[in-house]
Amino acid sequence: MLGVVFSRPNRWRFYWKQSLIEIEQIGINSLPIVALMSAFMGAVIALQTASSMESPLLPEYTVGYITQSSTILEFSPTIISLILAGKVGSNVASEIGTMRVTEQIDALEIMGVNSLNFLVLPKITAALVFFPVLVVFSMALSMFGGWLALLFSDLTTTEIYILGIRSFFNPFHITYALSKTLIFGFLIVSIASFYGYYVKGGSLDVGKASTQAVVTSSVAILIANFILTQLMLLS
Amino acid sequence: MIEFHQVSKSFNGQKILFDIDHSFEKGKVNLIIGQSGQGKSVLAKCLVGLYEPDTGEVFYDKRNFTGMDRAARSEIRQEIGMLFQGSALFDSMTVEQNVKFPLQMFTKMTKAEIQHRVDYCLERVNLDGSNNLLPSECSGGMQKRVGIARAIAMRPRYLFCDEPNSGLDPKTAIVIDNLINDITKEFDITTVVITHDMNSVMEIGDEILFIHEGKKWWTGNRHSIINADNPEIESFVYASSFMKEIREKLQKKT
Numbered sequence: 001m002l003g004v005v006f007s008r009p010n011r012w013r014f015y016w017k018q019s020l021i022e023i024e025q026i027g028i029n030s031l032p033i034v035a036l037m038s039a040f041m042g043a044v045i046a047l048q049t050a051s052s053m054e055s056p057l058l059p060e061y062t063v064g065y066i067t068q069s070s071t072i073l074e075f076s077p078t079i080i081s082l083i084l085a086g087k088v089g090s091n092v093a094s095e096i097g098t099m100r101v102t103e104q105i106d107a108l109e110i111m112g113v114n115s116l117n118f119l120v121l122p123k124i125t126a127a128l129v130f131f132p133v134l135v136v137f138s139m140a141l142s143m144f145g146g147w148l149a150l151l152f153s154d155l156t157t158t159e160i161y162i163l164g165i166r167s168f169f170n171p172f173h174i175t176y177a178l179s180k181t182l183i184f185g186f187l188i189v190s191i192a193s194f195y196g197y198y199v200k201g202g203s204l205d206v207g208k209a210s211t212q213a214v215v216t217s218s219v220a221i222l223i224a225n226f227i228l229t230q231l232m233l234l235s
Numbered sequence: 236m237i238e239f240h241q242v243s244k245s246f247n248g249q250k251i252l253f254d255i256d257h258s259f260e261k262g263k264v265n266l267i268i269g270q271s272g273q274g275k276s277v278l279a280k281c282l283v284g285l286y287e288p289d290t291g292e293v294f295y296d297k298r299n300f301t302g303m304d305r306a307a308r309s310e311i312r313q314e315i316g317m318l319f320q321g322s323a324l325f326d327s328m329t330v331e332q333n334v335k336f337p338l339q340m341f342t343k344m345t346k347a348e349i350q351h352r353v354d355y356c357l358e359r360v361n362l363d364g365s366n367n368l369l370p371s372e373c374s375g376g377m378q379k380r381v382g383i384a385r386a387i388a389m390r391p392r393y394l395f396c397d398e399p400n401s402g403l404d405p406k407t408a409i410v411i412d413n414l415i416n417d418i419t420k421e422f423d424i425t426t427v428v429i430t431h432d433m434n435s436v437m438e439i440g441d442e443i444l445f446i447h448e449g450k451k452w453w454t455g456n457r458h459s460i461i462n463a464d465n466p467e468i469e470s471f472v473y474a475s476s477f478m479k480e481i482r483e484k485l486q487k488k489t
Contacts, residue, residue: 010309011340103323106285111337111389112312114305 001194004116005124018122019129026088026123026189027130033087034080034134035141041079042142043149045070050155063156064164067146069173076138077177078225081184084131085217089192092123093213096196097206105197120193124186131185132178139177176232183228184221191217236261237393237425242281242291244274251277252449254291261425263441264416268430270471274449275429279395282427283315284308295393313341316386318396318415322378324370324385330357331366334384341389356384360414376407380414387418394419394426400435412438431471433478436460445471461485 009015049066096119099105108115143165150156195213199205238258244251251274259265267275280286282293284300293300295311303311324333334353338344344352357363360380370378379399386394396415400408416439419426430436436443440457447453447467455463460472473479 014340102321102326103319104325107317107319107323107325109285110283110312110315110317110395111340112309113340114309 001116001197002190004114005120005190005193007114007117009117009121010113014118015122018118019125022122022126023130026091026126027134030084030087030134031137033083034138037080037083038076038138038141039145039148041075042067042071042145045075045142046146046149046161047153047155050150050153060156060160061164061167063150064146064161065167066164067143067161068165068167068169071139071142071146072173072177076135076142077180077184078221080135080138081131081181081188081221082218084134084185085188085221086214088127089188089214089217090210092189092192093196093199093210094206096120096193097199097209098203100197100199101202101206116197120190120197123189123193127185127189128182131181135177135181176228179232180225180228183224187220187224188217191220236296237282237427238294239282240292242278242288242293244277244281244286244288250449252281252288255446255449255451257444257451257454259425259427260442262420262423264419264426264428264439265442265444266428266430266436266440267444267446268436268440268471269446269452270431273446275431275446276397278446279397279427279429283317283395284312313337313389314392316389316391316394318379318382318386318394318399320398320401322370322375322382324378324381326370328370329366330362330368330370330373330381330384333370333381334388337385337389352388356388357381359387359418360384375402376404376410379403379407379411383411383414383418387422390422392424394424396426396428396430398429398431400430400432405434408432408434409438415439433472433475436472 046063046067049063053062096105099119105115105119108118147158147161150161151158192213195209195216196206199209236258240256241254242252242256243254255278267278269275277286281288281291284293288301292302295314298311300308300311325336328336331353334356335349338349338352342349353366354363357365360383362377362380362384365373365377365381368377370381373381394415399411399415403411412435415426415428418424428435428439437457440460443453443455443457443460444451445453445455445460445468453463453465453468460468463469463472473482
């Protein structure tokens with residue numbers, strides 16, 4: 001399947017146009033849910049860390065540091081990708097699946113269009129281009145949410161929180177997070193496209209394919225997360 | 236002309252088509268008829284390459300379609316128009332965009348030329364003025380006509396229509412039948428219509444291929460099918476009370 005997906009598009013103009021549409025549909029339209037999740041998760045991480053810091057040996061800026069590291073290393077790339085697996089994965093599988101059962105894919109093939117390439121490649125491109133943007137946006141909003149929560153509950157000052165955010169910052173962690181995001185984005189879209197493209201039957205089967213796509217891509221993300229962590233952080 | 240030899244197809248070990256040979260002539264409406272589940276649509280899908288036949292070869296004007304790679308097939312497919320049973324219009328595009336799509340994808344026509352061609356195709360199917368409607372805003376008959384307009388946009392040499400009348404009222408069905416017939420004669424193309432509608436058979440059946448149990452059972456035309464001496468064809472043609480009445484009247488006359 002992937003060999004056909006990554007072949008040369010029939011018309012580059014269509015490919016770029018479709019990619020922009022997909023960036024809007026699977027990227028920009030995901031901004032609200034990512035923003036909401038990130039701000040609240042960042043706030044919860046900061047509050048939980050602050051509430052469990054009873055030892056006087058721990059410096060005050062630890063709250064900011066833990067919010068920063070957990071957000072960059074795990075929360076933004078992995079949890080946001082799992083959320084996107086639900087939102088984007090089901091959307092992609094049901095869109096392509098509906099096109100399959102209503103013979104729209106057959107219509108493309110009859111015209112001589114490489115349907116896999118035409119439908120799937122722009123979605124993969126959009127995911128690879130925009131998922132990292134979403135994750136960086138999530139990182140920023142998460143830390144902002146943590147700051148707001150701490151500020152309103154009067155648990156620390158802005159200066160100490162920012163000191164924590166900047167402490168022990170390792171730029172490689174950003175590389176690690178964005179590498180994970182690229183792989184997760186590819187997995188989400190390609191798995192969902194696979195389930196949608198090869199669906200057989202009617203609307204009920206499209207629904208089943210959509211559910212299967214979300215479950216499989218979520219499991220794939222968890223496994224890939226484990227493997228990538230082993231490869232990138234521990235070797 | 237479309238010719239095919241020894242075409243057979245199985246699904247999960249069950250044979251659906253049995254070594255079918257036939258040819259469809261240019262400038263005529265060629266019908267593939269038969270009861271539901273006898274292999275008509277599978278045969279048509281084998282002919283256009285949506286299914287790969289297990290055995291056999293398909294030729295489009297002597298060009299061996301079965302033996303071609305994807306790129307070469309794509310060239311032939313640009314000469315094929317197809318009207319699907321459910322119309323298969325792209326539901327995110329307007330009527331105009333649906334008809335424009337193959338022209339923008341495969342031709343080097345200018346914007347003005349494309350617009351002119353789209354307007355002509357829509358006018359040809361009596362849909363001028365419907366350019367900005369979405370498929371969901373069109374009736375079943377309109378959707379079929381948009382499907383025909385899209386199918387003829389690329390000036391095809393071959394036109395396939397899968398159950399063009401399904402879900403349509405008798406009057407609209409005749410409009411679609413006549414449109415297919417007129418387009419076939421006007422553009423001198425090879426048209427293949429898959430149907431089990433006797434009205435269509437009598438209206439436009441220049442040449443008829445009757446498929447039964449996955450086999451080529453009978454060939455003829457709309458005149459000879461009435462008197463075909465074959466129990467399967469007889470039960471197909473005279474399935475409705477209306478056709479039975481006609482037969483009785485004909486028998487009384489003779």
